[in-house]
Amino acid sequence: MSATASLSSRAEPQPAVSPSTLAPAAVLEAKGLTKRFGAFTALNALDLEIPEGEVFCLLGANGAGKTTTINLFLNFVAPTAGTASIGGLDVTEHPLETKRHVAYIPEQVMLYKNLTGLENLDYFASLATGRSHDRDELLGYLARAGLQVDAATQRVGGYSKGMRQKVGIAIALAKRARALLLDEPTSGLDPKASNEFSELLSMLREHGAAILMATHDLFRAKESGTRVGIMKHGTLVQTLSTADIGHADLERIYLDHMRD
């Protein structure tokens, strides 16, 4: 059974999104979003709209400002100028409400090593949703994310990076996240795990999630992304639709930007 099939056969419907909290146009939106650390500009006037069902891949060298962008959406850092909003709400004004619909998966999903994967999910899911979930439901999320029962009931201390990422996806599933913020989620994953991760992303996208993913991986960006944005020294220099270009074109354009 493929992950997508199992998702669509899910019994519970997605909760209806009230128009008052989620603007129909863009789930994730940045307007003139700028972050300076002292005199250094890490992010320069970013304008970005990511509607439902879109995967926007941020490409860029180390230090381009990708993580800063994600941190701004999570309100982990305060913007110097401009706004970041989720579902039409400014993240600095509504720090708790905007996080209700967003799932965050960093390069390393950090979990409690003394707890099992299932217990970690149980904890994070109940904090995210404010309700408790039964074991079968949680195991269902883990299975959909690709983690089977025997692995799920082991302490996280011995988990591989890919297994942790799967717990992160399961959290997003349990949360019914409308928006995903992914910071280089596939770097360091073996090709098979990386591929599985891409499939999970497709599943989430097909289900209407708006996804912002920072990555170095041009191949993954072309495969999973609906759009790619090339970022350089804090500025979004070009945005492309993946449907319009091939791998080779993307690589050429990217390298052109990186040249100077």
Place this chain on the structure above:
Amino acid sequence: MLARIATKEFTDTLRDGRFRWSAAIVITLLAAALGAGWKNYRDVKGQHDRAQTAMRDFWLNQPAKNPHSAAHYGVWAFKPRTLLSLVEQGVDPYVGVAAYLEAHKQNEFQFRPAMDATATQRFGQWTAATILQILLPLLIVVLAFPAFAGERELGTLRQLVSLGVKPSVLAGGKALGVAAGLGVLLVPATILGVMALALAASEGAFAVEMPRIGLMALTYLAYFVVFIAVSLVVSARARSSRVALLVLLAFWAVNSLVAPRVLSDVARRVAPTPSAFQFITALDADLKKGPDGHSPDVRTDSLRRTLLAKHRVSTVDSLPFNFDAVQMQQAEEDGNIVFDRHYGALYSAYRRQNIVHQLGAVVAPLLAVRALSMGLAGTDVEHHRAFADASEAYRRMLIKKMNGSMAENSRSGDFSYKADPSLWKEVPPFTYEQPPLVLSMGMQLPSLWLLLAWVVIGLVSVVRTRKLNLD
């Protein structure tokens, strides 16, 4: 949500090997201290009861003898050990628990320089109270310092914050989690303690002591709440878990080691007390001077003149009572005035020292907890003073009775008069009830308020955790 966070923290704690070890050590120490306290209480109480009975028998079985000699022979009064002294010895080890009551002298047993015991002095004896006051806070610090700082370093704090968890809820849940972990050792410890108290208590005494036991439990609970709150607040604000641990260890050391010592010094400066030798010397000098500056000889002469004039006789032999006995009673009462003045000054200095100690709770909550703990156990200086006053009143009553009998039943110069042994029965046995709880708590008001302030400020700071530093 609060409960969910608390449960997770609790599970995490229970699976931590370090916690299991330290909890086992603390509970073993507590059990040992309670056991030793219980045994000591039982032994001392048995000795006291036996000695008290023997003393009374001795007094009652005195042969016919001169009442003033009987007064000189004296009796011992024993301070009944309070039930809670098995948990908190307070100043008892420094002040003694028995008073020898005899003519002409106020008991001096209570006079010991170690009255304001410092932390190091107390460190030597591991009573249950010492463990609760010193060791438990250390355990709390070790348990709680990584609460936020550790999660920040692990990266899980980002995960938590990204879920939209309210920082205040997170802090509250963590506080409850630490409290639950602590409960794992405090609940059995409390059961052990109550069992030890119930076993040691004589018929009905346990019920009488219930309010004190309950308040003492609340006092320690409040103390632990303060330490949990301080630990969480520091952990949430510290740059790293290492810094959090260092800051908290410093607070612990100031609270349990530095502040008590410094406050003892400050208290001695604010309200100096004489050394034992200085005290006795000054007392003796004043006794010789007499209460009004006239020497005892002058006072005897004026008493003689007054009484001779009143009874219109020319020699004391013609008086209808034994002048020597009347004069001895006057000397006794003169002495009492001097005693009251000196002991009164001494105890009021101790009281002022005690208030300084209690005010030290502004920086060190231990000082409030210690004062409350000793006050509730009935082992503080105020309780000691109440006993000293009661035994002194008994002594005065006894001496007055003996001198009165001699004055009435013999004539001046007749030291051969022997009172009938029935006189001994007229002196009731010495009994002592400790002051009522309200009265002893009245002395601990600064501690009560300061501890309450710590609890309120601590809890408010935890609940007001608004923004969590992520790196």
